[in-house]
Amino acid sequence: MSIDTAKGILGDATVAELQSALRGTVVRPGDPEYDQARAVWNGAHDKHPALVVRCAGTADVLRAVEFARSQDLLVAVRGGAHSIAGFSTCDDGIVIDLSGMRAAHVRPRERRVTAQAGTTWGDLDHETQAFGLATTGGLVSTTGIGGFTLGGGVGWLLRRHGLACDNLTAADVVTADGRLVHADAEEHADLFWALRGGGGNFGVVTSLEYELHPVGPxxxxxxxxxxxxxxxxxxxxxxxxxxxxxxxxxxxxxxxxxxxxxxxxxxxxxxxxxxxxxxxxxxxxxxxxxxxxxxxxxxxxxxxxxxxxxxxxxxxxxxxxxxxxxxxxxxxxxxxxxxxxxxxxxxxxxxxxxxxxxxxxxxxxxxxxxxxxxxxxxxxxxxxxxxxxxxxxxxxxxxxxxxxxxxxxxxxxxxxxxxxxxxxTGETSPGTVRASYPGDVHERLVRVKDAYDPTNLFRLNQNITPSATS
The missing domain is CATH 3.40.462.20 (Vanillyl-alcohol Oxidase; Chain A, domain 3)
Incomplete structure (x- = not known):
């Protein structure tokens, strides 16, 4: 079955080629699991994507990004699917669904945890509390760690340990040109700064590393x-x-x-x-x-x-x-x-x-x-x-x-x-973005956007518009 999109038609052979390159699965309109696959937490957003790619790992994310770019598809990235503004779904485009990527590895002696981007706060708390450790997480445990952290992250440890993004120590990111980059204070430091509060503007974050603190049990x-x-x-x-x-x-x-x-x-x-x-x-x-x-x-x-x-x-x-x-x-x-x-x-x-x-x-x-x-x-x-x-x-x-x-x-x-x-915020206007990033912060974010996503492939977010498309 061919699929009509805003940019044209995806034929069966094209979709089959994508599926053959994945360890995960591609869900299309008409598939028995399509309605479940397209659903998000916020019922206000009832979208019908052309494809939902349920990624099993980083390699699948790389393939999905390459496919989206080659077919000129609108890209939505989904972790926990709580996005209030509906950024984790779209009409006619491709949803890169990370919800199956939920592995977390705690290093208690280092007080660090590395978790895949589909992990929820309930998942992460379960792993870190086994060692009496935690980091600032969501007020609702079904929230995904990815979007929550990239936008800031307000939680019950805010005054003791800061925002979730303050505790982010590194991230792996699939960029718009199909690269996997590791960002931390030393490597891709400009991107690392932007990820800590700048939202999902700069690529698909596939894993996040956090500093942990003694908390509880x-x-x-x-x-x-x-x-x-x-x-x-x-x-x-x-x-x-x-x-x-x-x-x-x-x-x-x-x-x-x-x-x-x-x-x-x-x-x-x-x-x-x-x-x-x-x-x-x-x-x-x-x-x-x-x-x-x-x-x-x-x-x-x-x-x-x-x-x-x-x-x-x-x-x-x-x-x-x-x-x-x-x-x-x-x-x-x-x-x-x-x-x-x-x-x-x-x-x-x-x-x-x-x-x-x-x-x-x-x-x-x-x-x-x-x-x-x-x-x-x-x-x-x-x-x-x-x-x-x-x-x-x-x-x-x-x-x-x-x-x-x-x-x-x-x-x-x-x-x-x-x-x-x-x-x-449930709004998606440029005014909302400027109200979120006052002063020269917005200009600095634009420079990072220009470096990592100059064509604005990742625009379903509180969007930082790159210079070439503004």
């Missing part, structure tokens, strides 16, 4: 749920309580709707609440002192801040973030001022669905001490990252939900400089 972590009527005293009290908190403590405020879970009284199910969530990465005895002020912000509905396995905290939110729902994220960096809090709390009362939320992420600590020019993630000075989420189980009125999120973002962003975080 038990950590003091969890949630404290407060009623809406105490919201302002909770958020302002939280700001004061964490202002001088030790780096071992990373917290966030979640303005959300109480789900129907057994640890909450039935009478609060479906009501708007304020959740303080956090992790203390050091000794539990010290953590009790650090989190005590969080327990005294008001009268909690539920206090679930307790010692638990690190892996349990990493998976705590998974049941609330299953695949298939429609999701739209958008973000802005601001300072934790009264004006920001008042605005966020007012917007909390207008969330369009029970699944829509506003997150206020505490920054600082190791995140803030990283020199701004050390990585492409240069926004190190703000005290707060706000993530506005529109989420719905289906497509009904989803455009209106997205409009609410954008309006909420703009209203909160008016209190700051209008900067944003690439991993927390």
């Amino acid at each position: 038990q950590v003091l972590s969890g949630l404290i749920v407060y009623p809406l009527e105490q919201a302002r005293q909770v958020v302002t009290g939280w700001r004061d309580a964490v202002a001088d908190a030790p780096d071992d403590l990373t917290t966030l405020i979640n303005l959300t709707t109480a789900p129907p879970v057994p640890f909450l009284p039935e009478e609060v199910h479906g009501t708007r609440v304020v959740v303080v969530a956090g992790m203390y990465a050091g000794e539990a005895a010290d953590g009790e002192k650090a989190v005590a002020p969080l327990r005294a912000l008001g009268t909690p509905i539920a206090d679930l801040m307790q010692p638990m396995p690190y892996t349990a905290m990493q998976q705590l939110l998974d049941p609330l973030w299953t695949a298939g729902a429609h999701n739209y994220f958008t973000s802005t960096f601001v300072e934790p001022t009264d004006g920001v809090f008042d605005t966020a709390l007012e917007l909390h009362t207008t969330t369009p669905t029970p699944f829509s939320e506003i997150h206020l992420h505490q920054l600082g600590g190791a995140f803030g001490r990283m020199p701004a020019d050390a990585t492409a993630f240069s926004q190190r000075s703000p005290g707060l990252l706000v993530n506005v989420i529109a989420r719905s189980p289906d497509s009904a009125d989803f455009d209106a939900h997205v409009a609410w999120a954008r309006g909420a973002r703009d209203t909160i962003a008016a209190h700051g400089q209008g900067t944003t975080y690439v991993n927390f």
Whole structure:
């Protein structure tokens, strides 16, 4: 069966030649597994690629990139398939699917781990925690390590150990011209700088090496749920309580709707609440002192801040973030001022669905001490990252939900400089890219793009447009 693409027709013989060069498989429209192969985590993106190449290793990635270039196909790269903006799928092009590449090798004496790019954070945590080690990972364990790290990577170890990209020590990358290059601080150092926050602009990352740190196996972590009527005293009290908190403590405020879970009284199910969530990465005895002020912000509905396995905290939110729902994220960096809090709390009362939320992420600590020019993630000075989420189980009125999120973002962003975080955005505009890479960071990223992808083969991302195509 020939396949129509935006650039022409792929004949059976052409596709068969690709398949013969792979250890993995090619999935085409009409194949029994096609609908499963094309599906991504975010139900808002329902695309129909011409081919899904399920890679079994780096050699398959090399062949897939060569094929895409020779056939002039749009390229989507998929790791964990969580991409909020839908970059891990496309219409008519080729999906290079890395999800079958999930091997991870821990070197505990060196405190390093090397993992293939299809690895999820659940996979990686499982391997590293066997040695009492971890690195900053996603808040949902089904998230892939690749896109998360390349865009920055905000997690529960952010204040103790920085972003995921801060802990990236090396990466193997298949570039647009079909080369496999190894990038670290010494080799392809310009590319290594760009990979640490610059997204998937520069090639297909096939493996990532991280620095590891002693964490767990038990950590003091969890949630404290407060009623809406105490919201302002909770958020302002939280700001004061964490202002001088030790780096071992990373917290966030979640303005959300109480789900129907057994640890909450039935009478609060479906009501708007304020959740303080956090992790203390050091000794539990010290953590009790650090989190005590969080327990005294008001009268909690539920206090679930307790010692638990690190892996349990990493998976705590998974049941609330299953695949298939429609999701739209958008973000802005601001300072934790009264004006920001008042605005966020007012917007909390207008969330369009029970699944829509506003997150206020505490920054600082190791995140803030990283020199701004050390990585492409240069926004190190703000005290707060706000993530506005529109989420719905289906497509009904989803455009209106997205409009609410954008309006909420703009209203909160008016209190700051209008900067944003690439991993927390569903938008794909040049303005979003410039808001993510302010100052001369964008110009430096363009120079790296010119060197490694001058024709913009890898453009399904928060795109850094090369000079030749701008």
